[in-house]
Amino acid sequence: MKTLLLPLVSTGNVPQLMTDLVLHSLDSEFEFVRELDSLYVYPFTGPIDYVEGSGSNLYRTNPEKTFTTPVELFFNPKLELYVIQQRSPILPHYENQFCKNVIAPLIGELNIGSLVVTDATDSFGEHISVASARRSPYSFGMCQVSQIDDLSGEFQQKLQLRDVTTTPVNETLFQFSSQSFQSGISTEQFIFKLCYHLLHTQKVLETLKEIRYFNIYVQEGDNSEDAVAACEQVPQVITGFPRIATLRTPVSWNGVYGARDAPSTFEEGLYI
Template sequence: MTVDLVPIQGSLDSLKSQVKGSKLVIPSISIGNVPQLSADLFIHNLQTKLVAQLDSTYLYPFASPVDYVDNGKQVDHDVGVSTALELYYNEELNLSIIQQRSPILSDYSQNFLDYLVSVVTELEFNEVLLLDSNDHALKTDLNYSDPIELYSNDLNERFKSLNVSNTSNLDKAKELFTPFVSNLIHNLNNTTTITALLIYVYEGDNFYDAELFTKKALDVLNISIPSNFQKPKSWGGVYGDRPIPTGYEEGLFG
């Protein structure tokens, strides 16, 4: 079986050789889009490079200009269009990141899940970190100061220092995570080292949640946290690009 994807440069074999043995980050499409926002922060703060466009057959059609950080530096892109599902890589960190920019088509969740499993298997990633978010109203314990949960099939002493609730129980993970991520954990659990992070959030301006979540994910991966996150240009208009009105003369809604 050959996984369906398009390497940006070189052949499929050269891509496999490049990313084999690396850790892979996979975001879910879930409440507040926090996992996607977190993947953006990974991509734009860890000097990643786009290495492949993945098969987006089971996602809603999507295309956009290539996103970038507006920091005065010249933007250099190997491709001119971003697609719905892409793979990025940082050689120094030996880290791969999938960014999913479009929801799954109705009734095709299982097909898409099977495809992601084939990507993990065929490209021989060493570990997988799943990023997920859920409604804060569903948080069942009373520790509201800690909105992050962790599942791993390889819990070790290092996780105890992360100040998150953690479990290695599959049934517990099924209760905590969204259905798609729960199924992905189930499908990969016996063949791959998996860690899954979940953050409870309310729908709204979730940029702060994304930064908090990304810091915790970097902790899990044992990667240094940037002092300040650079945000991509696309974030500028997500919640409007004008300041909040300060008086009636500016109108109730700006």
């Protein structure tokens, strides 16, 4: 069964950093597939990322590619794992278009059976339904698509939205593990909007069996250690994913999280 890993642009960019670790630690096993439609995200270009001293890189089969773009797709044939790296946030009010016109068609095209969505949050309140006892900085929820593929036209009614605050909360779409810090998702979360469009796309329903949601509780700041800790959880989230013995960071991390002295002038950089 083919799997797609989708990191959401969220608190501390932890999903993106975790994805960096997955891709670059196994760069000899992954290959660049193509750039995805970036119409609905902020413009972005950057230099080709790589691990210093590595004998391989993610773009080795595409020597003509000289810069990175906002949304890119990679593939690991051994694991049958596709990975999206999204480096730029979605434009305000265009989340639904991104889900409907970029992610849903891609899942149908690639015949994805398992979608793994990674997220990060630094707050609870009305946007997340909090479990009675938070025991872990991670939440893992499973949605078995085959059990809800009859929801067309009745999405909100059958998902039993519970108006505990001004934001409706759903506690039936995902079954969260007992150690999760949340028990449901709100209609304001991107994951809810994504599920809505996926479950209303016939081509997706022909192949997609499950949606796995991995949410990480973090604080804004130096989130490199959060990314490392989250990466160590990946084998628990993606079936068949091996434990990575040595995590390797790309050169784009250098100087961003306290790896060098604080700059004293603008020319020396923006990050410490």
